[in-house]
Amino acid sequence: MAKRAKLVNDIVELVPILQIFSTKTYREVYESLLEGWMTYNELRDRFGDSVDEALKILKHAGMLEVKWRMPKDPGDTPQKEYHVSYTHLSANFYTSLKDLNKILEVIFLSDDELEKIVSRIIEEINMGRMSVPHISRSLQLDPLFIRATAKKSLKLNIKGQLVELSKDEEI
CATH class of the missing domain: 1.10.10 (Arc Repressor Mutant, subunit A)
Known part of the structure; x- marks a missing residue:
């Protein structure tokens, strides 16, 4: 896994990043998406209903990547899959x-x-x-x-x- 840093230039941008680490479930969703690409159904099966809010927070923080997974069977529809690629934080702000x-x-x-x-x-x-x-x-x-x-x-x-x-x- 390549190391990528989320750039934070305003202290307010820390809010959703800290929020994603505020509960055990959110942290586990983040860690799972850091390890690999997962569809919504895979995440929901693993983490339950709270995955919706975790994905929204990750998107709100600008940390969620989305792509389409092509189906194995030709008649099935493609599904969105999600991933988080930020492993580090680079903060560039001065605050009291x-x-x-x-x-x-x-x-x-x-x-x-x-x-x-x-x-x-x-x-x-x-x-x-x-x-x-x-x-x-x-x-x-x-x-x-x-x-x-x-x-x-x-x-x-x-x-x-x-x-x-x-x-x-x-x-």
Whole structure:
């Protein structure tokens, strides 16, 4: 296996990477996909229902590779198979310990706490307020906290200084 490094230029990009190592199942999915290519059905048989979220987090982190596996029987349909090729992390950012603490705070938010904040952000987006500075002023939360929350949530995407609702894309 070739060693490849995931380049991280913004501390917020660490959120989904740390999230993938937050549970045993997510780690096992990552390790399995690091060893070789697997289809969704193979992953689901091995890890159960939680594989959906693990694949979404890997995709959200930009760490998931996808290709088509051709069937053995000519009449069958091709299946997507997945792989993770990043074995290392190369970080190129400078941050205060205070900001690192905000990132870790988001990482360790419970699902209920995260959902409350995400729903408040979604309310702001639905009112037409999509910029991070505006949302942070309106919700009285730090802009870095807003960006990290958007990066952790699978319901939101962060694009520059804008927070958008995620499209329900196929994995």
